[in-house]
Structures are given as structure tokens and as C-alpha cells.
Amino acid sequence: MTGTYEHSLDSAGRLIVPSKLREELGSQFYLAVGVKENLTLYPMAAWNKLQERVASLTTAQAASMDVFFAAAQLCEPDKQWRFQVPSYLKDYAKIDRDVVITGNNDRAQIWSAENWKAKTQQQLNPEHISALLEGLGI
Numbered sequence: 001m002t003g004t005y006e007h008s009l010d011s012a013g014r015l016i017v018p019s020k021l022r023e024e025l026g027s028q029f030y031l032a033v034g035v036k037e038n039l040t041l042y043p044m045a046a047w048n049k050l051q052e053r054v055a056s057l058t059t060a061q062a063a064s065m066d067v068f069f070a071a072a073q074l075c076e077p078d079k080q081w082r083f084q085v086p087s088y089l090k091d092y093a094k095i096d097r098d099v100v101i102t103g104n105n106d107r108a109q110i111w112s113a114e115n116w117k118a119k120t121q122q123q124l125n126p127e128h129i130s131a132l133l134e135g136l137g138i
Helices: 019-025 044-055 059-063 066-071 087-092 113-123 126-135
Strands: 004-008 014-016 029-033 039-043 073-075 082-084 098-104 107-112
Touching: 019 039, 029 044, 029 066, 029 087, 039 044, 066 087, 098 113, 107 113
Parallel strands: none
Antiparallel strands: 004 098, 014 082, 029 039, 029 073, 039 107, 098 107
16 A cells, blocks of 8 residues: 545544545555554454464463453454544544554555654655665665
């Protein structure tokens, strides 16, 4: 998935899936915490792959994922492609109303507009991009 999409939660706390991401996300997907005060949308294939990786961990390693899985939720958007973002996930990602949804390889991320602005100010510069691409051998 690719792209950057600015959206807002409606008064009921629902978010619309950007039209360009709908086919890749599918009619069911998982909403989970991300690693940088953001949320992640996992299409079913990516979620299943994640579950397989966790299943291959030792019991002690897998136990560290308890909170991650407990906070995740299966989403089935309505006919307008809206889905509910629970308050505990909004709190985790510091989301009030305005969000930025970004494509990120096989998943999408949801950022508060403020957190996304801070991230791009820090990382969207030639030096950082050059180091990233160099690290990939590009």
C-alpha cells in the first residue's frame, strides 16, 4: 500500500477507509496498535502472516504479544467504508479528530495529524532518505 490521505473521524468516532486502499484492505481487516503512537490496519493476509510468526515463537516470547492482540480488533466497514476506532486506541495514538492514513507496504498506518507532521519534519529530508535507500542497497 502507498499514499498519504488526510481524513477526520466523524462525531461517532468512525473513520472512512480511503478509496485507494479499499481493495487492498478488503471487506475485513484488523486495527491494532502501532509502534510509534500510531495505529495499523492489517489486511487479512498480513494479519494471518503475523499470527503465523507469533505461533512459531516460544511461549515466553509469544506472551509478550498478549497486550498487542488484546488491543486489536476485527473491522468490517459499513457501506460507506466507515469503521469504528475505539477510544482506547484513539488515546494510544493521541488521535482527537484529524488523522493521516499512510500506505506502508502490506499494511496502512493511522497517525494523528500532529504526530504525522512531526514525523515528516524529522524524516522527510535528503539525508534521511539517502540513508534509508543506502541501507537497502539502492
